[in-house]
Amino acid sequence: MLVKSIKEMRGIVKQWGKEGLSVGYVPTMGALHEGHQSLIERAALENDRVVVSVFVNPTQFGPNEDFDAYPRDIEKDCALCEKLGVHAVFSPDAQELYFPNRSTTVHVSALTDVLCGSKRPGHFDGVCLVVAKFFNILQPERAYFGQKDAQQVAVVKRMVRDLNFDLEIVACPIVRELDGLAKSSRNVYLSPQEREAALVLNRSLEIAKSALDHGERNASVLKAALLSCIVQEPLAEIDYVEIVDSESLQVLKGKITRSILIPIAVYIGKIRLIDNITYEI
Incomplete structure (x- = not known):
C-alpha cells in the first residue's frame, strides 16, 4: 500500500495502535537494494506491522551534492516492498512534509563535528529533522538503520535518547556484494x-x-x-x-x-x- 498523505498515514498507524499492533519502521531514500531488504526482513520478524518510508530528503543534501541525480524508482521500490510483505510504503511530497517558512531545526552537537559531519556541513541536521518528523508521524516501536552509515546510527541514537523518543533504534549489519563491496x-x-x-x-x-x-x-x-x-x-x-x-x-x-x-x-x-x-x- 502506497501512502502519500501524512494525515492518511497517521490514521493507519493510529488504527494499528488501537489494535495493539507493534510498528517497525525502515527509513529509506528509495532505490532499494539487498541492504534495505535485510532491514525490512528484520523489521518483519520483530513487529506486527512494517512501514518503509521512501523519501529523498532535500535538507540533507549540500549545494554541490547529487540530490537531483539521486536514483528514484518508486514503482520498483513498491514492488519489492510488496514482495517482502511491507504493510505501508510512506512517500510524502516534500511540499507537505516541509513548510515554506519552517524555522525549526534538530542539531546533535559533538557527534556531528567529525567524519561525514565535518565534510558535509548541515547534513546531519537534515537527517535528524526528517527522521524526527517520521518518528512523530509513525510512532514506531522500533526503527531500523544500516550499520554502513555508522555515524548516522550514532547520531540518531543520541537524538532519540536526548529527546526521550519512546522507540528502539536497531542497527543492522552491513550487507555486501560477494566480492566485499558494501551495498549502496x-x-x-x-x-x-x-x-x-x-x-x-x-x-x-x-x-x-x-x-x-x-x-x-x-x-x-x-x-x-x-x-x-x-x-x-x-x-x-x-x-x-x-x-x-x-x-x-x-x-x-x-x-x-x-x-x-x-x-x-x-x-x-x-x-x-x-x-x-x-x-x-
Missing part, C-alpha cells in the same frame, strides 16, 4: 572500472582487521596501514580515514583500549563511497 544506492553510478577500483575500501578494512586480530593496538599504525592500501588505487581519492571511539566518535591516535569504529570515505571517480568496521577490544 550510489553503486549504480560506478563504471565497470570504477566498480573494480571500489573494492579497495573493503580491502583496506580487512587489512586493518587482520592487524587488530594479530594484536596491533596503536591507532596511528592502523591508520597508516589503511592509507597505504588505499593510495595504491589510482582511481581512489581519500576523503577521510579514521580510528574513532565507537560511542563518542572521537578520533583515537594512541593505544586502543576499548571498542573502536574504523570509518572511511573515499571518492572513486566522482562517486563518494563510505564503509566501516567495528572492533571490540
Whole structure:
C-alpha cells in the first residue's frame, strides 16, 4: 500500500495502535537494494506491522551534492516492498512534509563535528529533522538503520535518547556484494572500472582487521596501514580515514583500549563511497 498523505498515514498507524499492533519502521531514500531488504526482513520478524518510508530528503543534501541525480524508482521500490510483505510504503511530497517558512531545526552537537559531519556541513541536521518528523508521524516501536552509515546510527541514537523518543533504534549489519563491496544506492553510478577500483575500501578494512586480530593496538599504525592500501588505487581519492571511539566518535591516535569504529570515505571517480568496521577490544 502506497501512502502519500501524512494525515492518511497517521490514521493507519493510529488504527494499528488501537489494535495493539507493534510498528517497525525502515527509513529509506528509495532505490532499494539487498541492504534495505535485510532491514525490512528484520523489521518483519520483530513487529506486527512494517512501514518503509521512501523519501529523498532535500535538507540533507549540500549545494554541490547529487540530490537531483539521486536514483528514484518508486514503482520498483513498491514492488519489492510488496514482495517482502511491507504493510505501508510512506512517500510524502516534500511540499507537505516541509513548510515554506519552517524555522525549526534538530542539531546533535559533538557527534556531528567529525567524519561525514565535518565534510558535509548541515547534513546531519537534515537527517535528524526528517527522521524526527517520521518518528512523530509513525510512532514506531522500533526503527531500523544500516550499520554502513555508522555515524548516522550514532547520531540518531543520541537524538532519540536526548529527546526521550519512546522507540528502539536497531542497527543492522552491513550487507555486501560477494566480492566485499558494501551495498549502496550510489553503486549504480560506478563504471565497470570504477566498480573494480571500489573494492579497495573493503580491502583496506580487512587489512586493518587482520592487524587488530594479530594484536596491533596503536591507532596511528592502523591508520597508516589503511592509507597505504588505499593510495595504491589510482582511481581512489581519500576523503577521510579514521580510528574513532565507537560511542563518542572521537578520533583515537594512541593505544586502543576499548571498542573502536574504523570509518572511511573515499571518492572513486566522482562517486563518494563510505564503509566501516567495528572492533571490540
